[in-house]
Amino acid sequence: MGEKGVAAGNGSSLGVTTLLTVSILALAWFVGFASRLFAIIRFESIIHEFDPWFNYRATAHMVQHGFYNFLNWFDERAWYPLGRIVGGTVYPGLMVTSGLIHWILDLLNFHVHIREICVFLAPTFSGLTAIATYFLTKELWGRGAGLFAACFIAISPGYTSRSVAGSYDNEGIAIFALQFTYFLWVKSLKTGSMMWASLCALSYFYMVSAWGGYVFIINLIPLHVLALVIMGRYSSRLFVSYTTFYVLATILSMQVPFVGFQPVHTSEHMPAFGVFGILQIVAVMQYARPRVTRQQFMTLFVGGLTLTGGLAIVVYFALVWGGYVAPFSGRFYSLWDTGYAKIHIPIIASVSEHQPTTWVSFFFDLHITAATFPVGLWLCVKNITDERVFIILYAVSAVYFAGVMVRLMLTLTPAVCVLSGICFSATFTKYLKDDEKPAVVEKSTPTVESKEADKYDNAAQADKKPITKSKRSATADSGSGAGSDDFVSLNIKSVTSIILMIFLLMFVVHATYVTSNAYSHPSVVLQSSTSSGDRIMMDDFREAYHWLRENTHNDARIMSWWDYGYQIAGMANRTTLVDNNTWNNSHIALVGKAMSSNESAAYEIMKALDVDYILVIFGGVIGYSGDDINKFLWMVRIAEGEHPKEIREVNYFTESGEYSVGAQASETMLNCLMYKMSYYRFGETRFGYNQQGGFDRTRGYVIGKKDITLEYIEEAYTTENWLVRIYKLKDLPNRPAIKTNKRQIPSSTKRVSKGKNKKGIIRQPKKATTA
């Protein structure tokens, strides 16, 4: 709640400061929560996208069956016929958090459905992230910077994109755990206390249970330690905090079933171990130095370090060669070598979130903070301390990774917010003071609690409007010690302050606009407007899933492309063949092969997989561009990866090498199952009286083959706007039908007409003579 009795200043100033801080943080929480609710207000409280549906289903299962049944859950309704060991392949933190909140509310008799808790979890945790960022930045620079950073991260689009209401995904709580772990690490480094280091390890445990991105933490903190050692900033505080943290963190992280023994078996965790070893050696050195002569120390230092270094490297490679330690995984390689995934792991390359980031994305997601965060970075470099090394390393590595993959913009956003907060705070500290004489600044080392300035600008009085949050961070802290040297005239100060405030206002407007327009689509419901401005909702997905849920038998198996697997399992509650987990490439390749082959070959594959219904997404009637025909090439590529002899990508192109479904499309393309299912009876649709039938609105031309006949499947249901098409597999006929002229009827040429062997006479059995 506030420092107790440490500030030597008068009590009322501390009271007002604390009240102001608490109210600003509460408002930041409220604003962060509110700005993520666009989709809820426009549509309804529903889980968005694809991945969150699996998380929701897992949470619902846990709430219904209990925690231990969830940890041991084997899901036989996914990846038919293989099944999925959910307990061992999922990060349970998200489900446990929601389940815990649900349980506590149930105890208070506040019965909230688990779906509502899942939908609103991410906005709630965004507020907590803001508070954690405040504490982190307060440790790094000061209170004012902390408040700025908290306000930035509450609305920053880079973070909002993955944590709108309805986006029930790991990142929603993982960023909170990330910031909180970093805050505890910085605090433990500053105080050198085992308690803070243990708390840091516990927070790290929560992070490990929440997201696979914990690898970033367990590599960044050792990097920080290494950097400090190399810079000559070794201290006993560093030793205590890192040693405590590493030991506890490793043991705790191995408690999560999905992680298991990875911390000692995989290369991604080896740097942490290596740095741990180095730190012990350095600690021994520091201990020995005052007790041993310089000559002995040098031999010890050089000899020991080289020996142990060489030994470590040899041992590491031996372990990797022997198979005891896994080499770096493919996903990790793709971060360094961007062309790696396209050749070796096409599934990773096909996801749109894994593409490299463009400059537009940087500005779109970060706006003014992208320009101001280098300033904060420079300020940290100029006034270097132990913990500021950390934020520098964090920012630099995050910038690199964000450039590689769009998805990792999310890890950059907290660093950017922290550094921008520092930048704005330092600038406003200098430029908002309007006294002529040099400011009396008491030199304070960053590790001691900072003092509050007494002068407040008039404009900075408490004005509880969320847009003008910059005006409220009146507490300016003395981060640098040289305020008295630079004397800037009052006019320049006012102009600069006003310009910076305009920037901040524009940031708020931009963040709200981006959140509202770009990141608030549930993607389960589509919306468009007619020429008269009316809103049309296209609820085709849920229409089809509800039809499946009510009108197919409980054990029906649905084959579709892996994108929709989680949604089918969540909304339609039916068994699927492949889903978004994409852990088994050959199974997905089999589905891809079935979609790309002609009907009879596909029928064999589908019968072998016990498929009952097939589901395809077709956007040709409304112009929806995310449909299966647009994704079809990836299906072919993935199938080709596993079955190169039967499926060849070139067969699906036209003669000139283009991908088309029009008149020039190749025979293989026109006869494949995906084409038939998408365009069955589409040739009869007409959009106007003079238009030709079969005009595909998404592709923009008339399709190649209009009279399609289906032999082995039949149309079971198509939704109102033809978006989802469901086909049912027909049973094989009882007897195979062979044309009459091809039948071979064996007939005997000998005809017996006389005697006992005459046809038509029943031969009497011989009577037994013995009784």
Added chain:
Amino acid sequence: MDVSKMERYSSPIHQSNFPHFTVSLCGLGLLFMAYFLVYEVTESKQTRSLFKELSIALIAAVFLGFGSLFLLLWVGIYV
């Protein structure tokens, strides 16, 4: 019991008053909660007075409790 002799029942507080009650009671409750926070932060162990703490806490709790009830009613959760 004879229903024809009974009167129709309507709420002791009319529905259109819910917003006004919510805002005023919750506002006062938050004000007292802020006062409580400032008091806790600024006073040291010696100058603290349990009676004052309890009285502020009680008033704040009463206002917040009733305010949250009217908030629930205003939102549509008729408890």
Added chain:
Amino acid sequence: MWVRVLAGFLAVAALTQGEGEWKVTDVDRIVDLTSQVIKVQSTVTFENIGASEQNSVKIVLSEKEDAHLAYLQVQEDGSQGKLRYTKDKSANHEGFQVYKVELLKRVAKGGTLKLKITYRVTQSLKPLPTKIEQSEQQFVIYEGNAYFAAAYPVAKEKSTVKLPTGKLLSATTHNPSKQETERLTYGPYADQPAFNSKPINVHFENNAPFLVATVVERVIEISHWGNIAVEEYVELEHRGAELKGTFSRIDFQMDRRGRRQPAVQQWTTVLPATAKDIYYRDEIGNISTSGVRVRADSVDVEIKPRYPLFGGWRTSYVIGYNVPSYEYLYKKGNDYALRIRLLDHVMDNIVVEKLTTKIIIPELARNIKIVTPYTVDRRPDELKKTYLDVSGRTVLVVQKDNLVNDHIQTMTVSYEFTDWHMLYEPLYAVGFFLAFFLFVIFYVRLDFSMKTTNQ
């Protein structure tokens, strides 16, 4: 010995009470087959030909009708009161079920009695053919009786069968009978014996919605803060001719039959006039295809399910709304009474297979009683704990099978509740906040430092 003879005579007289006491002089029967529910309305004139005045009369339904009987109402023509009837299990006639009706006033010897008998039979129109393709029409077959089944000889009778618009494939004729558009007339027949039957089959086109609500769960929550929340969960199944073959969206979109097809695309639910905050959703979210029209004495909700319902298809949904308490809740002193419908309108001519109505009464209510307009099963009370509850609210549960729209009638739930118990709810909230503040007061008095310093 005379005593024995007298006893025997009285016994015989008792046994044959009713038989031979009445004669049916005129019957006008209308059988309405325009929807999925068979509605029969007969106006019957009885004449007391017995030796003394009578206070009861017997009416007869066929066994098949009785198996699916949903609703039976007997009124004296001209008056509003409903007469009580009981199933007469003693009299055993093959293929018929006899009901004994108690009259309000005795009919003197030689007097006449005119009764209006209305009854509804559900799920008895069988689709034939049982499976049809998407473009075909739906034909159903009605198995009935050309004569009016009565417990007494019938002097004169006439039956009219009303048919919906559409083709009439075949109808059994029985002289004198007439076939006109949308109407079949059987009769007039004269001097028929009691328990007379002549089976007739009418095979005709019926495109009315054949939707059966297999489950209707109606939950009514009373709040003393001025609101009654009603929520209904409905599972519907189309029990008409099943869809054979594929469903083709393009054929459906180009179908010119409009409302005259057996597939059901939308229906209207009529809600009470003051209903507001209406929501319509299902398990996977809100359904946006609905429209609300506020009319003078009701609120009509046009409901379109997510997909059209063909034969054999099913769907489920939840519809809920709020009504102000002054419409239905009455109070005097500590006594409260709720007069609300046991079953509310789901759709015109619907058949409800199983209705469960739950009424949630506020916490700390006592002496809860329920009076229903017709017999229902009362299940054991449940307990529901919801917002700001500690001990939980009583939930009254009643169930009934096989209902039609004539069952939309008012029931009365009464209970006692002291007024100031309502204050408990905000006091729980106050206690919650107070606990938080007390925790803070306690926390600031804790000392976590490890060293004792003199600071």
